[in-house]
Amino acid sequence: MSSEGPPNAAAAIAPDRLQSQEPPRYVAPAVEKGLDVLELLASSAVPLSQRGIADRLGRSVPEVYRVLASLERRGYIARGADESYFLTMKLHQLAMEHPPVKRLVENAMALLNRLAAETIQGFHVCVLDGAEIQAIIQVDSPAPIGFRVRVGGRNSALRSASGRTLLAFQPPSARQWALAASGEFPARDRLIARIEAIAKVGYEYVVDDTLKGIIDVSFPILDYSGHAIAALTMPFLAAQAPVITLEEAAAMASETASRISESLGGRQPQTILPVRDPLSYAASP
Template sequence: METDDDRYRAPALDKGLDILELLAGVDGGLTQAEISKRLSRSPNEFYRMLDRLVRRGYVTRIDGDRYSLTLKLFGLAQLHAPVRRLASYATPLMRDLAQKSKQANQLAVFDRGSAVVIAQQEAPDYWGISIRVGSHISLFDTGSGHVLLAFRSLEEREMMISEHVRSREEVKLTPEFYARLDQIRERGYEMMASAQTAGVYNLSAPILGPDGRGIAALTVPYITLVNAPAAPDISRTISLLQETASQLSLLAGSDVPTPAEK
């Protein structure tokens, strides 16, 4: 007698999910032969499925013949309910940050090769720099992008970069760039002159998840307010930014102290 489980089987889908679930629990990737052995099937059964997963960006080849997960699933998950909840929780804190700093601010997450703005708060007075929600910005020349890269593991960092290369143009990153990411992680925030707008400094701090990894970046595009003598200077604004990022990290479930709390 045919059961419901038999009636609704989708062997190709099951095979693809088996591969993804297997690779999710392995560091360093697996060869096609190792995948087939662990899943107790012949190597030929997985050739076409692995090819499709690579072409769709869910799996990548490393060291020639080993397969490893990319961050595409992570990127898709960022657009799901937890991130929407984070944006919702962040709104009153971002509003408070804008009031105290007299500057605009924005929240960005990683998605398929770039940083994506999921929430933004306007400056409370006449002047401020803002960016539209949904905007895709570079990982390599923005404060948000630097922070998103800096607060991930080395392996995840390389996967994020490869996601960018697959979806856009190839980039040449220098040893100095990687050293800068390490400095950002040690310092706890990024401060850099904007590569897009003269007179603006990107101040960015990480939102940490329960495992201590960066899940989002909170950024203040800082401008000097000439006719606002009571506005905080850049040092005080960095402190306000880190305080807000720490509060958001707690809301995200992190119990890891940020550099501002140590």
């Protein structure tokens, strides 16, 4: 399979590590240095000193100083009390201002807040980014105990309910590219079969996939072409005295995903209810 970017899939963007290894035809050194610093800080679990950044990038301290000064002045990075540098939320804010994402968030928030209140469950919305997913919305359950994902957090598309749902509703060429980019790992063939089953039933349903005791139910949010631009996922937690059943909450989540799709010009696929493992439906005569 080709290692080039995913064709005909605006929602799927190749991660940097998967980009072509051919030498670039045009280089802007100052831009390259700035991006190197941003990517380094984004991958670091702790703030880094000026010397630490220079050493890790293989550049001189004066070189790094000028780049850091510019990024700090523009608000992309900041310094802590010990003068170490860390990323601000500006990059995230820019991403959220991207028209497709901004429109999705604006159309979804009121519906998701109402859904969480009625089902007493938390919900998150993820988009596809190459062979990974990224969470762009998290709406917490009003219950005192719940499960949540970190907005901006990333995960493997194949190994997450949201990711498999997104892949199930991509054009075949884009799905094949994302699968090739994911590499080889155990149970890969079964996961691919699962993605095909998700496309048939209209959702993912998986038990104990993230954490023990959680049932992930994920529905696609589709654009006008019928391709998934996002996935709405409910990590269902059963209470001792449930206010609403899993089947009821899933039906309401499906309806909400459909309404969000319609607000973006899309139409939801036929959904086979009640929700259960897609592979069990696929195995039925």
